Amino acid sequence: MNRLAYQLIVDKKIKRQIAILSVLSSQKYPATLEDLSEHIGASERTISNDIYQLIEIAPPEVKIKITPKIGITLVCDPSFLISDFILELAENNPVFEILDNLFNGVVETIEDYSERLFISESTLRQKLLVLKKVLREYQLELSLTPLALTGDEINIRCFFFSYYRNSSNKSFMMPEENQVNLHSTVIDTFKKHENGSLYSDYR
Incomplete structure (x- = not known):
């Protein structure tokens, strides 16, 4: 999980457990x-409670061992990525769902999200303050009627690129064939006319 996705987690306990x-x-x-x-x-008491809850909900491949007077260690099956468990902890974050919808052009109001996510409007507005704070770093704002990102197109693109780059496995959207061909054509044309090199990928 990248820094941006971590910043957007609104549940403090989940954020501590991921940390x-x-x-x-x-x-x-x-x-x-x-x-x-x-x-x-x-x-220390809060951290201890978080650790015991993690022990209860961790998949079989993840073991958190507490050794008195020595400390706490994390042992994972070599075939298991701890990032998968971290993503599982964070997957119910309402801000992630809202961002996915904004990216895909879904237009909904706070009332719509409140009803579908079973969150009161006032609670949802509080959670969206986290998103608003992060968006300011990209010189963007969040319009609430309906929910939408406002600001320069280049900043919106930059924000979504940063968010989807490494934030979740779901973000690795595979390109369609015509997109792959377009990408290859652009890179080849650049190399031919500029006599330079350019690293890029489908994102």
Whole structure:
């Protein structure tokens, strides 16, 4: 999960749990509750509760071991990607669904989303503050009547590219044949006329 997708997670507990998994997966040695608490910015008790919940919901390929007086370690089956578990934790984030709809041109109001996601309008508006804050970094705004991104087209494209680049497995939308051909033609033409090289991919 990239930085942008992580910023857009609105559930604080899920955000902490993803941070715990990220820290543990990058540690060569066991991490203590104190280490995790300091790194994530939450109390040791809160971190401990998050870890025990992760132990309960983790897939069989993921083991979180707590060794008294030593620390906490994460052990994964070699064939399993911890990123898959992280994506599973984050998949019910309403902001992700809203962004997917905006990208695909679906026009809906806050009332529509509130009814479909079983979230009160006031709660949804609070969650959308997270999205609004991130959009400001791209010089964009979120219109609420109906929901839509407003700003320069190039900034909208930049935002969606950054969001979909590595945010989820669903983001790896395979191109159609005509898109692949167009992409190849553009790259070949550039190389021919500019005598240069250009790295690109279908995204």
